[in-house]
Amino acid sequence: MHVTHLSLADFRSYARAEVALGPGVSTFIGPNGQGKTNLVEAVGYLATLGSHRVSSDAPLVRMGADRALVRAAVTEGGRQQLVEIEVNPGRANRARLNRSAQVRPRDVLGVVRTVLFAPEDLHLVKGDPGERRRFLDELITARVPRLAGVRADYERVLKQRNALLKSAAMARRHGGRGVDLSTLDVWDQHVARSGAELLAQRLSLVEALRPLADKAYDQVAPGGGPVGLDYRGVAEGAVPREELYGLLLGALGEARAQEIERGVTLVGPHRDDLVLRLGELPAKGYASHGESWSLALALRLASYELLKAEGPEPVLVLDDVFAELDAQRRERLAELVAPGEQVLVTAAVPQDVPMALMGARFTVAGGSVDRE
Incomplete structure (x- = not known):
């Protein structure tokens, strides 16, 4: 299983974001506070209907907006699906699966599966x-x-x-x-x-x-x-x-x-x-x-x-984990996760990411996500 495209609207710091992804390792590099974690948090939200950072939905909606949208195109075993969650704090969230609105949010669980590594662990x-x-x-x-x-x-x-x-x-x-x-x-x-x-x-x-x-x-x-x-x-x-x-x-x-x-x-x-x-x-x-x-x-x-x-093999998400580990544990963890079908990594500086996780690199800054 892997996410091929992630779309955000009024989610966290992003008014809009469109990110094309592929199998293998994708690393998002940028200073703290630029929105790296927001990207992987959105993928995790589709998988669990919750955030690993906050217990309520209100902080997920960009300031000044009344709702947020998270959409992902997912490929699994040759089958492609489009899953979407509309986050409505204080009201019922809405879900779409392959553009059908006749589903409850919990009906989309399983379309995206993730295992998340984060400092909160x-x-x-x-x-x-x-x-x-x-x-x-x-x-x-x-x-x-x-x-x-x-x-x-x-x-x-x-x-x-x-x-x-x-x-x-x-x-x-x-x-x-x-x-x-x-x-x-x-x-x-x-x-x-x-x-x-x-x-x-x-x-x-x-x-x-x-x-x-x-x-x-x-x-x-x-x-x-x-x-x-x-x-x-x-x-x-x-x-x-x-x-x-x-x-x-x-x-x-x-x-x-x-x-x-x-x-x-x-x-x-x-x-x-x-x-x-x-x-x-x-x-x-x-x-x-x-x-x-x-x-x-x-x-x-x-x-x-x-x-x-x-x-289906879950998407592996490593959110700012390597900065918390000594060099030996960094290398061991990188070697263990590198073979995953899709691995999404965030880091403040490239030097935090072990060589075993070389792959697609994205720079995150000023509300934009650009592939190097």
Whole structure:
């Protein structure tokens, strides 16, 4: 899979941008603040319907505009497709696939698949559990795009259950009339049903990633492992899929009194974590800066190998990564990703990009993207 053309309108710093791309390596060079990352962020947005830099869509729209447009022509196995997302902050985004408007944004997931390496990846190791949950869930959707619906269903019913719990907690604190909680059993069932499907996918993914991450870490930092990945939550390890619904339902029942007191759902996939280990110790709090970087890179490399084995090879995006690495890790990473069908690299100066990633070069400055 590779992107052959990227079109932007009112996206980030670009009033308009038209960039022709090809297979192999394309490198975008320019000083910070000129829009290099905006280009690869747009490709990633088509793949995930989200940004790796911000949590909302508003910053993606150029100042003074009310919407942004991201369009890409994609080639995969001889088949060409045109995918387009109209970003409308505060309103529903719109999507087109091969110029048809009769699709939802999540229906275009899978047309573009990416694996992104970025400085923000350090949060996968050092950050809060939410960073690791997001990593798992985005990879789940990349593997099986229809599971975006499962994620959406879980978030929807969780929000509604939380609203009921919050009302009950506020009524108790202020001595008002009690809130009718007769529907809580129904919401428990909804949360357990969609949560069990999401949990099953996460557990399966962790099992598939574990050997790949260990191998990738040894490639980036030879002799520094082994790497461990452990899922922590209501269900851990090899739990049969058919038991997950009952486990979640039981956990919700046990936590009910505390949840009514606090006004929030305390158990479920939204509270779980992926524990990363180096040797016998958890990486968070024990790994050095270099080890943390190597582990973050290993997770991305493992994701790439998994997606490549199961479907179209994803586009590899390396956003200002090499400036963060020492010379040895730069060379190793470059050698590992260079064979990819399409590799998009951003860097402030050409010297940051290893020789193994010589390819098409673009200069980014003053709102323009010019091929050298």
